Amino acid sequence: MGRTAVVVGGGIGGLAAAIGLRRVGWEVTVVERAAVLDDAGAGISLAANGLRALDELGVGTAVRAASRGQYTGGTRTPSGRWLARLDGTALERAVGTPIVGIPRATLHRLLRDALPAGTLLTGVAAGPVRLTGTDTVRVGRGDTVLDADLLVAADGIRSPVRGLLFPAHPGPVHTGATVLRALTAHPVELTTDFELTWGGGAEFGHIAFLDGRAEWHAVLDLPAGTRFTDPSAALRRRFAGWHDPIPALLDATPPDAVLQHDVHELRAPLPSFTAGRTVLLGDAAHAMTPHLGQGACQALEDAVTLAAALAAGPTVEAGLARYDAVRRPRAQAVARAARQARRLGQGLSHPLAVALRDTAMRLTPSRASTRMILRHHRWTPPRLG
Structure with missing residues (x-):
């Protein structure tokens, strides 16, 4: 097997x-069209499944050292009333680790540092991908061409490779929401590690980081x-009267630091995550709404599972079949659960529906x-290994 x-x-x-493929003996080249890798306005929560994947990739210790555990917080109403409390200690007892928060740029740097120099090529468009048959795949790179035994399409929610493999698939759809997010410019005094606040058709949340700064998001x-x-200014108007620390988080953020993205998902499940010697991974395979905080964790599960499936041999095709059989049911089930979480959370707007949800959450043990x-x-x- 190549x-x-x-x-x-x-x-x-x-x-x-x-990283995973290199750990099982593969030679790997990563091509990234962006010339500058910049996710400065974003933070991320990593649950036990994502952290265990990082452990298997050999970077879990470094990620934990750069993260802040989420032990306190939960879900609130705009007035500040608690709907549900986060018990990070109970989660840690159950799965061996709390959820952690880390700037996305820090996580990305730690992953880059785990690869040899020259593995990641930035500012390089993948060019036309040509599936040359069962033996190799070919990726154009400027005036050169890369031939390989395997193509891993981790090219995001609008994946051109997915479109090539499954031209009849409808692709990503808008969920009806947009997200604005930013990192605070300086530390903010917070009493919790993580919070979500649900109003009618709106959500505001924060993740506290190790250095005292925080990421906040508004959906x-x-x-x-x-x-x-x-x-x-629009956020101050929309969240006027919402509880502390929401005003403080907005005050600690430069206006030009706010990022905005419409929220899309792959609502129609793919029939397969593989075709020939090409495999889809992460958002290219199963882009989901952010309401369970599982998008990155599922991509990390993909990475470890792919490496293990290929290491088991005896052929690339056999390994990819194992990957698809393991990953597609789980990732698509998590995507469905995330969609349901949006419908029952931020997606509710009718006052009666919101009141019923809030009552149910308060009464849930x-x-x-x-x-x-x-x-x-x-x-x-x-x-x-």
């Missing part, structure tokens, strides 16, 4: 896939393409809430 791979896409999933029900000339979280966090990675 052991050369090209990974298209240098995000979290693509880098993790490259709003808005038509696709809606943009604000002054996002900070904390143990039941913990069990619901653990349903997705409990995952044992395959060993990579």
Whole structure:
């Protein structure tokens, strides 16, 4: 079996896939079209399944050292009333680790550092991908061409490779929401590690980081393409009267630091994550709404599972068949759960529906809430040696 791979896409999933493949003996090149890798406005939460994947990739210790555990917080109403409390200690007892928060740029740097110099090629368009038959794949790179035994498409929600493999698939659809997010410019005094606040058709949340700064995000029900000339002012109006520390988080953010993206998902499940010697990974395979915080964790699961499946041999095709059989049911189930979480959370706008949801959440025992979280966090990675 040949052991050369090209990974298209240098995000979290693509880098993790490259690390995993190298750990099982593959030669890997990652091509990333962006010349500058900059995710400065974003933070990320990693649950036990994502951290265990990182452990198997050999970077879990470094990621934990750069992260802040989420032990306190939960879900609130705009007035500040608690709907559900986060019991990070109970989660840690159950799965061996709390959820952690880390700047996305820090996680990305740690993944890059785990690869040899020259593995990641930035500012390089993948060019036309040509599937040359069962033996090799070919990726154009400027005036040169990369031939490989495997193509890993980690090229995001609008994956050109996915479009080539499954031209009849409808592709990503808008969920009806947009997200604005930013990192604070300086430390903010916070009393919790993580919070979500749900109002009618709106959500505001924060993740606290090790250095005292925080990432905040606001999810709003808005038509696709809606943009604000002054996002900070629009957010202050929309969240006027919402509880602390929301005003402080907005005050600690420079207006030009706010990023905005419409929220899309792959609502129609793919019939396969593989075709020939090409495999889809991360958002290219199963882009989901962010309402369970599982997007990156599922991409990390993909990366470890792919490496283990290929290491088991005896052929690339056999390994990819194992990957698809393991990953597609789980990732698509998590995507469905994330969609349902949006419908029951930020997606509710009618006052009666919001009131019924809030009452149900307040009456749900904390143990039941913990069990619901653990349903997705409990995952044992395959060993990579």
